[in-house]
Amino acid sequence: QSALTQPASVSGSPGQSITISCTGTSSDVGGYNYVSWYQQHPGKAPKLMIYDVSNRPSGVSNRFSGSKSGNTASLTISGLQAEDEADYYCSSFTSSTVVFGGGTKLTVL
Amino acid sequence: QLHLQESGPGLVKPSETLSLTCTVSGGSISRSDYYWGWIRQPPGKGLEWIGSIYYSGITYCNPSLNSRVTISVDTSKNQFSLKLSSVTAADTAVYYCARGAQLRVFDYWGQGTLVTVSS
Numbered sequence: 001q002s003a004l005t006q007p008a009s010v011s012g013s014p015g016q017s018i019t020i021s022c023t024g025t026s027s028d029v030g031g032y033n034y035v036s037w038y039q040q041h042p043g044k045a046p047k048l049m050i051y052d053v054s055n056r057p058s059g060v061s062n063r064f065s066g067s068k069s070g071n072t073a074s075l076t077i078s079g080l081q082a083e084d085e086a087d088y089y090c091s092s093f094t095s096s097t098v099v100f101g102g103g104t105k106l107t108v109l
Numbered sequence: 110q111l112h113l114q115e116s117g118p119g120l121v122k123p124s125e126t127l128s129l130t131c132t133v134s135g136g137s138i139s140r141s142d143y144y145w146g147w148i149r150q151p152p153g154k155g156l157e158w159i160g161s162i163y164y165s166g167i168t169y170c171n172p173s174l175n176s177r178v179t180i181s182v183d184t185s186k187n188q189f190s191l192k193l194s195s196v197t198a199a200d201t202a203v204y205y206c207a208r209g210a211q212l213r214v215f216d217y218w219g220q221g222t223l224v225t226v227s228s
Contacts, residue, residue: 003155034213038156045205045218046148046156057216089156093213096169098146098158 004029004090004101011107017078020104022090023071030071034093037066037075040103041086049088050075082108111136113206113219121200121226127193131206131219138187139164144209145189147180149202150221157202161209162189169212196226 005023012018022029022037029035033053038046048057050066053073063078073092077084085108090101117129131145138145146161160170162180170178179192193200203223207215 036214038215045221046215047218048214048216051210051214051216091156091158091213091215096212097171098161098209098213100148100156100158103155 002099004092004099006088006090006101006104008102009105009107011109012077012080013109014080014082016080017076018080018106019077020075020088020090020106022073022075022092022101024073024092024099025071028092028094028099029068029073031094032092033068035066035068035073036091037064038089038091039084039086040089046089077106080108084108111208111217113208113217115204115206115219115222117222117224119223119225121196121224122228123197123226124195127191127196127200127224127226129191129204129206129222129224131189131191133187133189133208138182138189139184142211144169144212145182146207146209146212146215147191148205148207148215149200150205151199151202159191159193159204161212198226200224201226 037050040046053068054066112134121127144161147159162168177194182189203221205221206219208217
């Protein structure tokens with residue numbers, strides 16, 4: 001069970017859009033529509049932002065969206081705001097196990 | 110509003126067993142379609158799923174930790190617990206408990222508790 005691959009860092013200016021990728025295999029990301037995304041601010045617990053590839057929980061801004069193509073899932077944040085600066089983790093589900101990505105640090109310039 | 114709270118020792122000696130409990134309030138741990146999970150995060154590193162349990166006792170664990178992990182549930186107390194045996198410094202982490210919808214979607218999290226493994 002290997003961790004999913006995410007870029008270590010991404011950055012963007014306020015108002016811009018950014019995309020964070022999450023690459024797995026045909027056995028996890030590519031095989032099921034079970035990708036979730038979590039936002040984590042320093043010293044805080046993770047917060048669910050997207051589930052099952054593209055679904056937003058109640059209360060999450062529609063500036064956050066998710067998609068998937070083949071073995072790579074993506075989280076897009078549009079209209080970047082200072083409060084979006086955080087770590088982002090993807091996760092996938094296969095064979096009754098959960099695997100997380102290594103995390104991506106988003107910096108808002 | 111569902112609330113989860115981790116509790117347990119913050120310091121464990123090497124080779125001993127780490128024990129944590131998660132108390133759930135604001136909802137029943139026996140609700141169908143929800144698993145109850147443990148996730149950890151070493152300082153400065155990423156998240157790692159440890160395992161999850163259903164109220165009936167069905168358990169799934171990370172294969173890399175499976176031999177050292179025991180997860181149990183006490184529905185009468187609305188709690189579930191983690192035991193991790195033979196700990197080393199590599200087990201030092203913030204341990205979170207969380208609710209897992211269909212096992213895989215962690216929608217409610219505890220605040221996390223730091224457990225340090227040191228003599």
